């Protein structure tokens with residue numbers, strides 16, 4: 001059984017429509033896939049219809065942009081009620097912060113002598129709920145300024161680069177609480193990815209467990225073999241669910257093919273068990289796993 005619990009469609013910054021992503025999962029021999037677009041449930045219905053059709057099991061999720069002690073942390077939320085008003089309000093704020101930033105980034109790029117307009121970004125973000133940096137990157141590729149997204153982030157859009165600007169992110173501990181109150185479960189995405197440092201450390205994670213954290217994504221392309229081993233040991237100590245996922249973005253991210261990392265069936269079963277408990281404790285109407 002092959003289980004991939006972290007993927008993006010073009011409802012956020014992936015390049016496949018949600019239905020195509022589910023079909024691609026089938027073609028890659030994936031049995032269970034979670035759609036986890038950034039800060040939105042907008043792709044869920046389309047993905048669910050495709051899951052019924054193709055026979056792939058679908059977990060509805062999202063990846064929420066949060067901040068903890070000054071660092072950006074991505075939180076995977078599985079099976080929450082997205083209409084729970086406090087969660088919906090927080091997601092709106094995050095989405096607004098992302099789209100607000102685009103015109104300011106374009107002004108920075110214009111100052112650098114790059115003629116890029118809001119129309120150039122709209123042309124590549126199509127059915128995305130909001131445009132973000134990956135869409136600005138795609139527009140720069142189309143304009144011939146850079147070769148690919150990676151170069152766009154390395155030269156202009158990444159942290160500390162000339163067109164980088166901060167944006168709103170929800171507080172991590174508060175968000176874990178919102179996800180639980182919405183009847184869902186929380187897993188920290190690529191905890192030691194990107195930053196390169198081993199933060200959050202075991203002590204930080206222990207405090208997050210007290211706040212309601214259920215798991216950590218250990219097997220992710222941003223983690224080398226050593227980071228994976230250490231995170232696995234921490235998960236064992238703290239009794240956290242261990243997940244593994246591709247963080248697929250279609251053609252938007254190289255080396256993140258569907259199923260490149262997977263979650264063990266026992267860990268997936270534990271996660272679903274915790275989701276059932278969270279759902280009944282919350283008294284919210286939470287989404288079901290689509291089991292064709």
Ligand code: AMP
Pocket residue numbers: 013038098131132133134149150153154158249
């Ligand atoms: P935003 O939400 O607008 O801040 O954009 C963040 C998203 O950009 C991340 O979730 C990734 O999908 C993508 N991203 C961040 N850094 C890079 C990078 N160095 N290369 C390619 N994509 C990136």
Ligand code: ZN
Pocket residue numbers: 008012013014038249
């Ligand atoms: Zn992304």
Ligand code: FE
Pocket residue numbers: 063074189190
């Ligand atoms: Fe992420």
Ligand code: FE
Pocket residue numbers: 006008063189247
């Ligand atoms: Fe992601």
